[in-house]
Amino acid sequence: MSQIAHILVVEDEPAQREVLAYNLEAEGFRVSQATNGEDALLLIAEDAPEVIVLDWMLPNVSGIEVCRRVKSRIETRDIPVIMLSARSEEVDRVRGLETGADDYVVKPYSVGELLARVRGQIRRSRPALAGQVLVYEDIQLDSETHRVTRNGEPVKLGPTEFRLLSTLIEKPGRVWSRDQLLDRVWGRDIYVDTRTVDVHVGRLRKALTANGDSDPVRTVRGAGYSLG
Numbered sequence: 001m002s003q004i005a006h007i008l009v010v011e012d013e014p015a016q017r018e019v020l021a022y023n024l025e026a027e028g029f030r031v032s033q034a035t036n037g038e039d040a041l042l043l044i045a046e047d048a049p050e051v052i053v054l055d056w057m058l059p060n061v062s063g064i065e066v067c068r069r070v071k072s073r074i075e076t077r078d079i080p081v082i083m084l085s086a087r088s089e090e091v092d093r094v095r096g097l098e099t100g101a102d103d104y105v106v107k108p109y110s111v112g113e114l115l116a117r118v119r120g121q122i123r124r125s126r127p128a129l130a131g132q133v134l135v136y137e138d139i140q141l142d143s144e145t146h147r148v149t150r151n152g153e154p155v156k157l158g159p160t161e162f163r164l165l166s167t168l169i170e171k172p173g174r175v176w177s178r179d180q181l182l183d184r185v186w187g188r189d190i191y192v193d194t195r196t197v198d199v200h201v202g203r204l205r206k207a208l209t210a211n212g213d214s215d216p217v218r219t220v221r222g223a224g225y226s227l228g
């Protein structure tokens with residue numbers, strides 16, 4: 001799939017950070033690294049990752065504080081956070097502190113185990129990146145083979161329309177603003193006018209309704225688009 005899951009590793013210990021980054025990249029993920037909490041928060045605001053692997057013990061801003069801030073913001077609270085900690089008592093404390101972390105791993109951990117946890121979080125939060133088949137009413141999207149069908153009939157989509165539908169079908173009913181769709185479908189680095197979003201939504205609608213089926217994409221005035 002052209003969309004590659006982006007993982008942020010936040011760890012001040014260089015050897016541990018590099019081993020993690022190396023193994024995540026070997027799995028095909030795009031990896032960003034931060035050595036402290038401040039940098040992590042900046043990176044998250046600039047280029048939101050799909051999963052954050054976050055060490056508890058960091059200089060200045062602790063992992064717990066980073067997690068709390070991520071989970072307190074609407075734009076970032078859906079990003080899964082896997083907390084790393086040196087001792088199981090710390091994990092108990094993290095749980096007790098209600099930081100909102102999605103998973104906890106005690107050091108020393110096996111890299112294989114951590115990779116499995118990362119994949120698990122992506123399957124749960126971003127199924128379209130995990131090669132799964134996503135279904136909304138009579139629409140089926142296979143993120144592995146890139147095939148889309150409606151009522152069993154193939155729907156022909158260009159790559160941009162496919163990514164648009166992947167995004168919308170992951171969370172039916174959620175309203176996406178044009179800016180959010182630009183970030184998700186085109187990426188932050190590319191300059192595209194928000195009207196381009198409308199053009200591609202129009203193409204997606206046309207493809208999905210080619211057999212006379214009803215239009216599943218809803219325009220929410222002043223807000224954006226949603227599926228259903």
Ligand code: CA
Nearest residue numbers: 012055057058
């Ligand atoms: Ca540390």
